[in-house]
Amino acid sequence: MINTFETNCCAQCQHTPQRPCPDRIDCLQDRPRCHEKEACHRQRLELMAQLRRETLTRPAIFVGTGTCGLGAGAGKTMAAVRRFLADRDLQADLIEVGCIGLCAAEPILDVQLPARTRVSFQQVTEDKVSSLLAAVLAGQIPADSVIAQHRGDGLEAWPDVWFLDEHPFFAPQQRIVLANCGLIDPASFDEYIARGGYQALAHVLRQNTSAELCDRIEQSGLRGRGGGGFPTGEKWKFALAAQADQKYLICNADEGDPGAFMDRAVIEGDPHRLLEGMAIGAYAIGATKAYVYIRAEYPLAIRRLKKAIAQARGAGLLGENILDSGFHLDIVIKQGAGAFVCGEETALIQSIEGKRGMPRPRPPFPAVQGLFGKPTIINNVETLANVPAIVSRGAEWFSAIGTANSKGTKVFALSGKVKLTGLIEVAMGTSLRQIIFDIGGGIPAGKSFKAVQIGGPSGGCIPAEHLDIEIDYESLKTVGAMMGSGGLVVMDEDTCMVDLAKFFMDFIQRESCGKCIPCREGTRRMLEILRRITRARRDETGTDALERFKGIMYLQRLAEVIKDTSLCGLGQTAPNPVLSTLRWFHDEYEAHIYERRCPAGACRELLEYRIDPQACKGCTLCAKKCPADAVRGVAKGPHYIIPEKCIGCGTCVQVCRFGAVIAE
Amino acid sequence: MPVSSTSMADRIETILTRYPNGKRDALIPLLQDIQEDLGFLSRQAVLQVGRHLNLPASKIYGVATFYNQFRFEPQGRFHIQVCRGTACHVKGSAIVLETLQQHLGIGPNQTSRDGQFSLEVVACIGACGLAPVISINGEFFGGVTPEKIPDIIEAVRRQDQKDPDHDQHF
Numbered sequence: 107m108i109n110t111f112e113t114n115c116c117a118q119c120q121h122t123p124q125r126p127c128p129d130r131i132d133c134l135q136d137r138p139r140c141h142e143k144e145a146c147h148r149q150r151l152e153l154m155a156q157l158r159r160e161t162l163t164r165p166a167i168f169v170g171t172g173t174c175g176l177g178a179g180a181g182k183t184m185a186a187v188r189r190f191l192a193d194r195d196l197q198a199d200l201i202e203v204g205c206i207g208l209c210a211a212e213p214i215l216d217v218q219l220p221a222r223t224r225v226s227f228q229q230v231t232e233d234k235v236s237s238l239l240a241a242v243l244a245g246q247i248p249a250d251s252v253i254a255q256h257r258g259d260g261l262e263a264w265p266d267v268w269f270l271d272e273h274p275f276f277a278p279q280q281r282i283v284l285a286n287c288g289l290i291d292p293a294s295f296d297e298y299i300a301r302g303g304y305q306a307l308a309h310v311l312r313q314n315t316s317a318e319l320c321d322r323i324e325q326s327g328l329r330g331r332g333g334g335g336f337p338t339g340e341k342w343k344f345a346l347a348a349q350a351d352q353k354y355l356i357c358n359a360d361e362g363d364p365g366a367f368m369d370r371a372v373i374e375g376d377p378h379r380l381l382e383g384m385a386i387g388a389y390a391i392g393a394t395k396a397y398v399y400i401r402a403e404y405p406l407a408i409r410r411l412k413k414a415i416a417q418a419r420g421a422g423l424l425g426e427n428i429l430d431s432g433f434h435l436d437i438v439i440k441q442g443a444g445a446f447v448c449g450e451e452t453a454l455i456q457s458i459e460g461k462r463g464m465p466r467p468r469p470p471f472p473a474v475q476g477l478f479g480k481p482t483i484i485n486n487v488e489t490l491a492n493v494p495a496i497v498s499r500g501a502e503w504f505s506a507i508g509t510a511n512s513k514g515t516k517v518f519a520l521s522g523k524v525k526l527t528g529l530i531e532v533a534m535g536t537s538l539r540q541i542i543f544d545i546g547g548g549i550p551a552g553k554s555f556k557a558v559q560i561g562g563p564s565g566g567c568i569p570a571e572h573l574d575i576e577i578d579y580e581s582l583k584t585v586g587a588m589m590g591s592g593g594l595v596v597m598d599e600d601t602c603m604v605d606l607a608k609f610f611m612d613f614i615q616r617e618s619c620g621k622c623i624p625c626r627e628g629t630r631r632m633l634e635i636l637r638r639i640t641r642a643r644r645d646e647t648g649t650d651a652l653e654r655f656k657g658i659m660y661l662q663r664l665a666e667v668i669k670d671t672s673l674c675g676l677g678q679t680a681p682n683p684v685l686s687t688l689r690w691f692h693d694e695y696e697a698h699i700y701e702r703r704c705p706a707g708a709c710r711e712l713l714e715y716r717i718d719p720q721a722c723k724g725c726t727l728c729a730k731k732c733p734a735d736a737v738r739g740v741a742k743g744p745h746y747i748i749p750e751k752c753i754g755c756g757t758c759v760q761v762c763r764f765g766a767v768i769a770e
Numbered sequence: 771m772p773v774s775s776t777s778m779a780d781r782i783e784t785i786l787t788r789y790p791n792g793k794r795d796a797l798i799p800l801l802q803d804i805q806e807d808l809g810f811l812s813r814q815a816v817l818q819v820g821r822h823l824n825l826p827a828s829k830i831y832g833v834a835t836f837y838n839q840f841r842f843e844p845q846g847r848f849h850i851q852v853c854r855g856t857a858c859h860v861k862g863s864a865i866v867l868e869t870l871q872q873h874l875g876i877g878p879n880q881t882s883r884d885g886q887f888s889l890e891v892v893a894c895i896g897a898c899g900l901a902p903v904i905s906i907n908g909e910f911f912g913g914v915t916p917e918k919i920p921d922i923i924e925a926v927r928r929q930d931q932k933d934p935d936h937d938q939h940f
Contacts, residue, residue, distance in 0.1 A: 173895070173896060173897050173910070174897045174899045174900055176910060177897045177900045177903060177910030177911075177912045178900060178912055209897075209898075209899020209900065210899060212899070212900075361894075361896065362893065362894075363894070364854070364855030364856045364857075364858075364859075364893050364894035365855050365856035365857050365894065365898055366894075366896075366898075367894075367896035367897070367898055370896045401896075402802065402839055403892060403893075403894075403895060403896065404896060405908070440798075440799070441798075441799070441802055443798055443801075443802065443837035443838070443839040443840065444837050444838035444839040444892075444893070445836065445837050445838060446893065457798065458795060459794060459795050460793075460794040460795040460796065460797035460798055460833070461794070461833065462832060462833055462836040463836065463837070519898055521856075521857035521898035521899055521901060522856070522857050522860045522861070522898075522901070523860060523861070527857075527898065527899035527900075527901075528899050529899075559856060562856065593856065593857075593898075595856045595857050595860055595898075596860075597860055601860055606859075606860070609856070609859050610856075613854075613893070617893075619836075710865075731917055733869040733872065733873065733916045733917065733919060733920070734869070734872050753865065753868045753869065753872065754865075755865040755868070755869060755916045756865075757915075757916055757917055761917075
């Protein structure tokens with residue numbers, strides 16, 4: 107592949123990365139601006155078409171190697187593809203792409219033959235590679251493993267294969283942030299350029315002042331995608347107005363919400379989009395240094411981001427005098443060390459400064475006094491990744507998408523008890539029902555939907571009766587939830603809501619930084635109350651029961667005090683999982699407290715396993731499968747369970763062919 | 771493999787030279803680099819970092835113990851991370867964790883006596899689509915159930931015997 111940034115069109119081009127030219131991006135994507143020559147124009151267009159893979163000379167094979175793809179075995183699939191090509195001495199390009207979002211179908215492998223459209227296949231594990239590739243290269247599409255074909259101008263479509271935009275998972279989506287994810291090679295700077303990349307930055311640097319840019323973002327109605335939902339343009343204006351010798355932009359990629367992975371997918375799949383958004387943001391506020399604060403748990407994302415930064419710097423799009431505009435920007439990666447509270451902006455700043463990540467009271471807001479005491483803007487990955495599209499397509503275009511107060515699209519990580527798990531991007535105002543049942547395909551194994559948890563530990567649960575609300579920042583608050591970063595965890599009838607509340611409280615009390623008392627002490631007391639509710643009958647004394655009833659009386663009040671008196675966002679939202687489950691699933695709490703049973707059968711301490719000696723045939727299967735070695739008995743004789751050893755995993759119930767294991 | 775204390779001091783010194791004139795904001799990256807190289811933060815490492823940055827060891831411990839990432843015990847040859855994110859929880863990661871503890875005889879943040887296994891609970895690996903997920907030396911295993919655990923452990927052990935030079939730190 108020719109590197110577009112190293113080859114100038116002809117001898118007349120004077121551009122070097124050291125001596126940049128303001129028209130460089132236009133020149134690459136269209137025609138040279140400094141001289142008129144048709145051959146150069148044609149050469150550029152051909153190269154771009156080739157990079158967009160519209161004109162292939164040999165087959166291209168794409169493997170989705172995001173973290174989820176690799177987790178499903180994409181690495182082995184890649185190796186199998188290489189072996190296949192080597193064994194048959196075939197010439198083809200093997201390209202690593204990011205995640206297209208359909209995690210449930212990973213590993214995903216795409217094949218594109220010259221002059222034909224690109225086709226995606228699902229669950230292509232290493233053993234399936236050779237039969238699949240042999241068939242496709244011979245012009246046959248195996249119907250059972252195909253997902254869909256991509257649209258492509260001037261390319262011949264495969265008959266009887268639906269297009270990606272007709273697939274129920276993709277059809278309702280509107281992809282702005284994820285536009286390139288899963289399509290382009292994240293390690294290739296050229297492919298990003300070929301799809302219009304860095305055009306917005308070049309345009310802004312040439313034509314707009316910082317104030318105009320802030321205005322445009324404000325007009326677009328873009329709001330922070332990290333949870334707070336503060337208007338981005340307005341925030342930028344605060345920093346622009348602040349006088350200082352140094353300002354900073356920080357990209358918050360410390361995706362701490364368990365159940366959310368959109369930031370990871372964007373950085374793994376399309377890192378240059380984030381860099382372009384950051385460069386525009388830094389220009390808008392007058393920052394010359396930017397940080398990406400990213401979780402250390404995302405090694406692949408860090409690797410790809412580092413590479414992208416090096417590429418952009420090599421091409422003169424970061425560093426000194428970017429595109430001859432006089433604007434300087436350096437981007438530095440800071441790895442978060444694993445603290446949920448560092449998602450809070452003042453805590454994040456403390457962490458970059460090398461201190462414990464503890465929030466401080468605001469004001470002064472970071473936009474006035476932030477990192478090292480200088481004006482600092484902190485934006486989430488998704489927010490910044492929206493910026494290039496807003497700049498190049500206009501504020502009006504963006505504000506036409508979405509609802510009255512929430513513009514644009516939102517990326518959601520759909521997981522839990524739903525058929526098609528993955529990453530989706532829909533316009534604001536899409537209903538939860540559409541997301542879970544149309545896009546996600548509903549609940550697997552014939553179970554019924556119970557609730558969906560949105561917004562991570564700060565968010566809440568939404569029950570079935572509110573599935574038709576249109577998602578935006580305000581509507582979610584009316585049902586006691588919040589947008590958060592956009593994790594959607596679907597729960598079915600087997601999920602216990604008390605257990606879920608306990609899970610979140612356990613997480614929050616561990617992650618509380620300990621600075622203010624309501625959060626540090628209050629969350630722990632709430633967890634204790636929930637633990638008492640779900641504790642087993644067998645080791646309960648009289649005072650335990652008393653404590654249990656007393657606790658539940660205080661639970662709601664305690665939650666409200668924590669909410670009102672905590673210092674930072676983490677504490678103020680910490681009781682939300684409890685408050686929302688109490689609001690919508692009061693009956694489940696009552697069943698735990700009064701009847702001492704868990705309706706969902708999830709609170710294992712309230713369950714006891716035993717084997718019915720009449721029904722047991724002594725097949726020994728449960729004893730073999732028991733991971734805790736808690737089942738005893740001789741072959742062909744009735745077995746029994748040792749309660750002290752039993753961990754209550756339920757494996758014996760699942761494997762028993764005679765229905766002899768009883769859980770109650 | 772055991773590292774002698776002198777070579778350990780040298781290795782830490784090499785990392786420190788990457789941060790000449792380091793200030794307070796270099797502290798966390800420094801600790802991360804040391805942990806990546808040695809697998810954990812030794813007492814010696816903390817003292818050396820303190821001298822380099824002119825900070826008392828108590829401050830460094832204050833920062834290091836605040837963050838979940840830092841370990842003060844060497845990790846095992848097989849470092850197992852169990853994801854306890856929401857999606858994994860809903861799909862049964864609590865039982866996965868419990869089974870692993872029983873199977874290996876160690877708790878979270880502990881290393882087995884023979885130095886083979888160490889267990890860590892992480893908030894979310896970000897592979898929610900494959901829940902419940904565990905990662906062993908950086909390799910992901912999705913859709914884990916209690917029954918699969920003995921097989922997974924056995925498989926990584928076997929793979930290691932076949933390939934004893936297998937890189938243990940990813």
